Amino acid sequence: MTVRIVTDSSADLPADLVQQHGITVLPCYVVVDDRTFKDGLEIQPDDFYRRLQADGGFPTTAQPTVADFQEVYRDLSGKGDQVLSIHVSGKLSGTLNSAGQAKESLDGAEIELIDSQLASIPLGLAVLDAAIMASEGGSLQEVAEKVRQRLHMHHGLFALDTLEYLHKGGRIGKARAFMGSVLHVKPILRLQDGEAHPVERPRNRERAMRRLVELASELAPVLRLAVVHSTDPNRMATLKQDLTGLLPADQIIEARFGATLGTYIGPDALGVAITQEPR
Structure with missing residues (x-):
């Protein structure tokens, strides 16, 4: 079988x-x-992000x-x-x-x-x-x-442009600790114990990207590596290049947040996923 x-x-x-x-x-x-779609x-x-950014409602x-x-x-x-x-x-x-x-x-x-x-x-x-x-x-x-x-070998790190969507969608989890101080910061979250946990609050996108690379490097050695974005493939390409110290560029998977995750992640989000080498 x-x-x-x-x-x-x-x-x-x-x-x-x-x-x-x-x-x-x-x-x-x-x-x-008010329309129901099958994601993907x-x-x-x-289409999803265009609707998300243009519409006053919330998916x-x-x-x-x-x-x-x-x-x-x-x-x-x-x-x-x-x-x-x-x-x-x-x-x-x-x-x-x-x-x-x-x-x-x-x-x-x-x-x-x-x-x-x-x-x-x-x-x-x-x-x-x-x-x-x-x-x-x-x-x-x-x-x-x-x-x-x-x-336990699979890890996720995400740099969001805002916590607004995660908060509105009711999936904010432990990242609630960042609420009340989210103006002008680009929060980095980690998937841990099945929910989003706060890591830190860089002041701009460039610093957030640098920290993603530094945090990912702490998880080396790496078996598999992926980068993901919601609406900015150019920033994802830069992030991918910055991660080539962990794996060659042609071995790094490129992905995109679909409508399901995009509902909570929002526009201008980046992420890194890592499968560590068995130890």
Whole structure:
């Protein structure tokens, strides 16, 4: 039996990697301008950020439905595959609840669920790690256990232009400590224990980018590395170049915050995701 990897669109994995590794991505839902879209299928980042910056309202998100998961799980199980389903942190989304209900409703399907405790491209790197391990063979339980043992090796650092979107979206978590002092600062957040934790408050974008590079360097040696942006690919390219001391440029993955994460990250955000070398 083949172990197939399933995740959700909050992983922000580039389409070429999804296709290359046979990963199944369930779209989350984004409500913008009173219309509901499937992230990555019915609304693309350019359109989403244009709406976000032009509209006075605030978008909302919803996890894939139980029916969405049932359809995917039935399809894969019907082909004789086993399913390893790895998703956005349960502290940030109800996606795992939908996945769990779908699993319980399908008798005989071999499905393992994992709460990554991550989001965006750090989740994407964990999913990519899982897909590579699955391709090397082993039972569903063996691959799932390896993935769980390696979750602590995946890290995410994000430099936001504002905490406004994270606050409005109710996902601010431990970063609430920065509220009240967010004027003229570009907060850096770290994914830790499944939610956003404050790191520091640089005074401008240039300092924030330098600190991203310094903080990422503290996590060396690096197995995989990704950079991600919401609306500024040129700054992401600069960030990527500044990180080539950790990995060659042609090995650094470029990603973009999709509509799901963009709802909370907002415009002009940058991020770094790292998978550390096993020690």
